[in-house]
Amino acid sequence: MVKKIRVLVAKPGLDGHDRGAKIVARALRxxxxxxIYTGLHQTADQIVNTAIQExxxxxxxxxxxxxxxxxxxxxxxxxxxxxxxxxxxxGGGIIPEEDVPALKKAGIAEIFGPGTPVEDIVKYIQKNxx
Amino acid sequence: MAEKEPIKIxxxxxxxxxxxxxxxxxxxxxxxxxxxxxxxxxxxxxxxTPDDIEKTDYLKDINFPGQYPYLRGVHPTMYRGRLWTMxxxxxxxxxxxxxxxxxxxxxxxxxxxxxxxxxxxxxxYDTDDTLARGEFGxxxxxxxxxxxxxxxxxxxxxxxxTTSMTINGPAAIIWAMYIANAENQGITKGKLGGTIQNDxxxxxxxxxxxxxxxxxxxxxxxDTFEYGFKHLPKWNTISISGYHIRxxxxxxxxxxxxxxxxxxxxxxxxxKRGLAIDDFAPRLSFFFNAHNDFxxxxxxxxAARRIWAxxxxxxxxxxxxxxxxxxxxxxxxxxxxxxxxxxxIVRVTMQALAAVLGGTQSLHTNSMDEALALPSEKAVRxxxxxxxxxxxxxxxxxxxxPLGGSYYIEWLTDRMEEQTYKxxxxxxxxxxxxxxxxxxxxxxxIADSAYRYQKEIDENKRIIVGVNxxxxxxxxxIPLLKMDKKGEERQINRLKKxxxxxxxxxxxxxxxxxxxxAEGDENLMPFILDCVHSxxxxxxxxKILRDVFGEYKEPAIY
Numbered sequence: 001m002v003k004k005i006r007v008l009v010a011k012p013g014l015d016g017h018d019r020g021a022k023i024v025a026r027a028l029r030x031x032x033x034x035x036i037y038t039g040l041h042q043t044a045d046q047i048v049n050t051a052i053q054e055x056x057x058x059x060x061x062x063x064x065x066x067x068x069x070x071x072x073x074x075x076x077x078x079x080x081x082x083x084x085x086x087x088x089x090x091g092g093g094i095i096p097e098e099d100v101p102a103l104k105k106a107g108i109a110e111i112f113g114p115g116t117p118v119e120d121i122v123k124y125i126q127k128n129x130x
Numbered sequence: 131m132a133e134k135e136p137i138k139i140x141x142x143x144x145x146x147x148x149x150x151x152x153x154x155x156x157x158x159x160x161x162x163x164x165x166x167x168x169x170x171x172x173x174x175x176x177x178x179t180p181d182d183i184e185k186t187d188y189l190k191d192i193n194f195p196g197q198y199p200y201l202r203g204v205h206p207t208m209y210r211g212r213l214w215t216m217x218x219x220x221x222x223x224x225x226x227x228x229x230x231x232x233x234x235x236x237x238x239x240x241x242x243x244x245x246x247x248x249x250x251x252x253x254x255y256d257t258d259d260t261l262a263r264g265e266f267g268x269x270x271x272x273x274x275x276x277x278x279x280x281x282x283x284x285x286x287x288x289x290x291x292t293t294s295m296t297i298n299g300p301a302a303i304i305w306a307m308y309i310a311n312a313e314n315q316g317i318t319k320g321k322l323g324g325t326i327q328n329d330x331x332x333x334x335x336x337x338x339x340x341x342x343x344x345x346x347x348x349x350x351x352x353d354t355f356e357y358g359f360k361h362l363p364k365w366n367t368i369s370i371s372g373y374h375i376r377x378x379x380x381x382x383x384x385x386x387x388x389x390x391x392x393x394x395x396x397x398x399x400x401x402k403r404g405l406a407i408d409d410f411a412p413r414l415s416f417f418f419n420a421h422n423d424f425x426x427x428x429x430x431x432x433a434a435r436r437i438w439a440x441x442x443x444x445x446x447x448x449x450x451x452x453x454x455x456x457x458x459x460x461x462x463x464x465x466x467x468x469x470x471x472x473x474x475i476v477r478v479t480m481q482a483l484a485a486v487l488g489g490t491q492s493l494h495t496n497s498m499d500e501a502l503a504l505p506s507e508k509a510v511r512x513x514x515x516x517x518x519x520x521x522x523x524x525x526x527x528x529x530x531x532p533l534g535g536s537y538y539i540e541w542l543t544d545r546m547e548e549q550t551y552k553x554x555x556x557x558x559x560x561x562x563x564x565x566x567x568x569x570x571x572x573x574x575x576i577a578d579s580a581y582r583y584q585k586e587i588d589e590n591k592r593i594i595v596g597v598n599x600x601x602x603x604x605x606x607x608i609p610l611l612k613m614d615k616k617g618e619e620r621q622i623n624r625l626k627k628x629x630x631x632x633x634x635x636x637x638x639x640x641x642x643x644x645x646x647x648a649e650g651d652e653n654l655m656p657f658i659l660d661c662v663h664s665x666x667x668x669x670x671x672x673k674i675l676r677d678v679f680g681e682y683k684e685p686a687i688y
Contacts, residue, residue: 014339
């Protein structure tokens with residue numbers, strides 16, 4: 001049996017917009033992945049620890065508050081510090097195009113903006129999971 | 131609605147028309163879809179005729195504007211007398227930057243203010259709190275103390291303009307800062323007009339910026355009701371909100387049902403405290419979303435007015451004002467597309483028109499660039515101009531409730547009302563609103579609708595122009611708002627200086643008095659006012675209440 005892809009869907013910071021995160025979580029589950037949803041108000045520390053404990057292959061970060069340049073990068077940095085390099089990090093939310101290059105440089109593999117069909121996210125994970 | 135005899139004839143004639151005219155035509159040219167459904171999944175018929183509303187009694191169920199059950203509007207003259215308040219929700223960065231935006235909006239014809247706070251403020255944290263990391267001024271303006279409030283309203287006449295503040299968990303504290311700022315300028319609080327959102331139930335259900343558990347949260351809200359009618363009779367002490375329920379993915383029917391259900395829960399809580407319903411009910415206000423389905427939205431506002439009036443009447447109100455469902459509307463942020471952002475102007479126009487045809491008291495129109503970032507000045511100006519065009523050019527304001535009596539609108543209004551009562555029954559079976567929240571009922575209902583909506587778009591069953599059809603391969607170039615990079619640093623320095631310069635003994639004394647009062651059952655508003663007057667920060671004041679009340683944690687379901 002093929003091992004299921006394990007995904008942590010995480011909401012960093014104080015942002016309460018969870019509609020997108022919940023839809024993505026459900027769609028990934030429906031696509032046959034194991035999904036762990038952190039719930040709201042997670043610090044970068046909590047997200048990384050959950051990712052380690054749950055031994056996930058993917059972290060999906062969702063943020064609509066505009067704090068992505070701090071909080072997404074915090075998560076990526078913390079993973080690097082812990083020498084974890086086999087976890088795919090992706091992000092979504094209200095993220096201006098001009099912020100994307102810096103996020104990618106920091107280790108967020110891909111950013112999915114508003115209007116993205118969830119199928120695109122499923123396919124991206126299946127193709128790029130480490 | 132009409133005489134019995136003609137309805138019978140209409141029914142017969144309609145049956146003939148369906149069979150011999152309509153069905154024949156469909157056979158020649160099939161309809162575009164097998165079923166036509168609106169956003170709440172209600173099937174819409176090909177045509178509505180008098181027999182669809184045959185049970186409706188005009189004087190009992192519709193009546194005249196300004197008369198029970200207020201279906202056609204809470205005021206007799208509506209927009210012939212006074213236009214709705216054009217109130218654009220705004221806030222970003224520091225208090226100084228947002229103050230400049232307010233002056234800009236007022237110069238361009240805005241008629242009321244509406245404050246958006248950043249996340250730390252919404253959760254009762256100061257800018258220098260570790261949990262505020264990365265969030266300063268991002269989703270709204272950062273207000274940590276009375277000093278920030280002074281900057282926010284610099285040179286704005288608080289006795290002349292009304293201000294709405296989207297604040298819930300720490301609403302009592304932010305309201306106290308607004309009052310204290312006015313008092314320091316020599317304006318008596320009785321003259322102040324405005325609204326605090328102060329609706330914690332929908333925070334648990336949808337928006338998620340809650341702090342305390344339900345019981346102490348409800349206590350704080352009833353405290354503001356009581357303080358409000360005694361000292362600030364022109365202030366709306368709550369804005370019972372469906373907006374965020376809708377944004378989280380609910381249908382229009384769910385928005386309507388959950389919002390009115392929350393409203394009744396507040397009424398019950400206040401009555402349980404012993405407040406007289408006619409003292410506080412006239413200051414209850416509402417806030418709804420304006421989404422894409424034009425007629426469904428209009429029917430929703432009309433149904434809300436009638437249901438509220440009926441329910442309030444059954445609770446024994448004597449003052450007519452207690453029956454009025456007055457509301458603010460904001461166009462649906464979640465309907466905006468990042469793709470081809472300019473076409474959002476058209477969406478917003480239709481949504482705003484629905485709100486006006488539904489009889490809104492105030493309106494916010496979204497800016498075209500809000501699926502990408504905070505709105506730029508130009509985008510905000512166009513959004514405001516959209517309202518001005520509807521108000522001044524379209525002619526829809528010339529008569530009251532122009533769609534009243536439309537067979538379709540009246541049928542849809544009745545249908546939504548019926549479905550709302552079904553939800554009331556379900557919530558009742560779960561033990562009421564708060565037990566239903568704790569069981570995750572609303573959250574699950576909303577998540578299901580959100581998922582269904584997304585699937586329909588992904589499967590091309592629901593068309594969103596520019597997203598799944600009529601797409602354009604383009605580089606999106608929209609001028610984005612640039613924020614002052616020094617704002618956060620300035621704010622943190624201001625907090626440091628404040629903590630050093632204020633009379634800390636007096637402040638500590640006031641915080642201690644608040645703690646004692648919170649442990650008891652006195653109205654907390656006077657104690658909170660003393661705290662903010664002595665420059666206790668938002669975070670410090672909120673910490674006292676966190677200590678006494680504890681914090682709410684939600685079950686993470688998806």
